[in-house]
Amino acid sequence: MRPTEPEGMTAATKATLLRRLDATGVPLVLARLALGVVFIYLALNKLSADPHVFAKSIKQYSVLPQDPPQIINAVAIVMPWLELVCGVAVILGVMLRGAGLLLLVQLVAFTLAIYKYGIDLFNQGKFAAICDIKFDCGCGTGEQWYCEKLLGNLGLIAAAVVVARSRSRVLCLPAMLRRRRGGVVAAPATVGQELG
Amino acid sequence: MTWGRWMILEAAILLAAGTAAGFAVNAFRESSGKARIELDRQYFIRPKPRAATNDAGNVAAAPESGGSSGTSRTGTETGGPGVDSLPSGSAVHSASSSLASDPATPTGVDAETDGVHPEHEFTAITTTQVAAIVDGTDPDAATTLLIDARDIAPYEEGHIPGAHRCYFSTIDADLAAIADYLEAGYRLVVYCNGGECEDSINLCRMLRDERGVLEENLLLYEGGWKAWSAGDRPVDKGPRS
Numbered sequence: 534m535r536p537t538e539p540e541g542m543t544a545a546t547k548a549t550l551l552r553r554l555d556a557t558g559v560p561l562v563l564a565r566l567a568l569g570v571v572f573i574y575l576a577l578n579k580l581s582a583d584p585h586v587f588a589k590s591i592k593q594y595s596v597l598p599q600d601p602p603q604i605i606n607a608v609a610i611v612m613p614w615l616e617l618v619c620g621v622a623v624i625l626g627v628m629l630r631g632a633g634l635l636l637l638v639q640l641v642a643f644t645l646a647i648y649k650y651g652i653d654l655f656n657q658g659k660f661a662a663i664c665d666i667k668f669d670c671g672c673g674t675g676e677q678w679y680c681e682k683l684l685g686n687l688g689l690i691a692a693a694v695v696v697a698r699s700r701s702r703v704l705c706l707p708a709m710l711r712r713r714r715g716g717v718v719a720a721p722a723t724v725g726q727e728l729g
Numbered sequence: 730m731t732w733g734r735w736m737i738l739e740a741a742i743l744l745a746a747g748t749a750a751g752f753a754v755n756a757f758r759e760s761s762g763k764a765r766i767e768l769d770r771q772y773f774i775r776p777k778p779r780a781a782t783n784d785a786g787n788v789a790a791a792p793e794s795g796g797s798s799g800t801s802r803t804g805t806e807t808g809g810p811g812v813d814s815l816p817s818g819s820a821v822h823s824a825s826s827s828l829a830s831d832p833a834t835p836t837g838v839d840a841e842t843d844g845v846h847p848e849h850e851f852t853a854i855t856t857t858q859v860a861a862i863v864d865g866t867d868p869d870a871a872t873t874l875l876i877d878a879r880d881i882a883p884y885e886e887g888h889i890p891g892a893h894r895c896y897f898s899t900i901d902a903d904l905a906a907i908a909d910y911l912e913a914g915y916r917l918v919v920y921c922n923g924g925e926c927e928d929s930i931n932l933c934r935m936l937r938d939e940r941g942v943l944e945e946n947l948l949l950y951e952g953g954w955k956a957w958s959a960g961d962r963p964v965d966k967g968p969r970s
């Protein structure tokens with residue numbers, strides 16, 4: 534008589550499968566491409582426009598305090614450049630953990646702010662359904678549908694988690710340079726150490 | 730070093746790089762002729778707390794107002810040009826004059842426009858009243874200045890005839906062009922897109938709080954460009970000649 538099969542995968546099996554998938558490098562490369570292209574595009578759009586207009590977009594969410602003015606002004610000055618730096622870092626595969634963390638923090642903050650703004654608009658009774666809301670989020674993409682924007686952001690959040698936690702270094706510039714010099718590519722953390 | 734510490738260290742390096750790049754480029758913007766964000770400047774002025782009337786009919790100052798309500802302010806109080814400093818022969822409006830006092834032209838939300846307007850503390854005027862200023866039939870038309878608070882692109886696509894452009898990001902240069910009118914105490918009619926647009930309200934607050942323009946000389950055309958352009962009314966295009 535055969536032993537009883539477990540109904541579902543154990544946590545250990547799942548973790549092993551995730552590690553194997555991560556080791557292929559495919560999830561990381563896809564996540565880097567998505568995040569890098571989107572953030573570089575959005576950053577360049579913002580940088581080519583009047584920075585005051587971006588400051589106005591930040592203010593419209595009513596998330597940051599208007600007093601002192603240095604808060605909104607500093608965020609308007611720094612954020613497009615931070616997006617650009619992080620976008621370039623994930624494309625090149627440089628400082629992936631830090632870039633992933635920063636992008637994750639930004640995305641979570643943007644998504645919560647957009648969610649709150651959409652709920653506020655809907656509560657004003659101007660729209661029949663919440664997904665009917667279309668507005669310029671100030672992200673650098675012009676007017677967008679509210680629900681599409683939220684779903685897109687959730688996808689990017691998932692990509693940022695992959696970038697921040699992946700141990701693969703496939704197609705990463707530092708690893709490629711080390712390989713070219715004939716060196717050994719070191720694992721980014723101790724083998725067997727839990728992620729995070 | 731553990732994975733988590735590496736992550737925080739890398740994030741700090743990237744954050745420092747982004748911050749340095751942002752401030753460096755912002756500092757350079759002015760020399761390259763582009764608008765620069767001034768870190769200490771308040772670009773979005775909030776309404777001043779208003780005096781509230783209590784049950785007994787007495788006017789009580791709001792706690793944060795420091796004892797002065799918005800409507801009682803004068804140019805002297807705000808450090809702006811007082812009446813005494815005006816050039817001789819200039820027209821000074823001590824109230825919203827003919828428009829506010831004319832029962833045939835009530836102030837308030839323009840019946841010709843739709844949409845919810847953001848709350849504000851200024852006297853609102855209608856499209857009919859603005860039309861009277863433009864065609865000169867308003868008795869104070871000669872001492873009234875129209876100000877378009879929109880950005881340069883929409884302004885040049887079309888604006889109310891005679892309107893000067895004054896956008897919040899280029900406000901210093903734009904206000905320099907109308908400094909004589911401000912000093913002469915002209916009545917200012919400010920508009921933007923209409924509807925939910927807040928640029929006109931923000932500009933009114935900037936003019937009052939930073940330039941010392943009397944609140945009663947600031948009129949807000951709530952309907953704005955949407956209401957004006959909806960009818961068969963004269964329109965100027967391109968930059969102001």
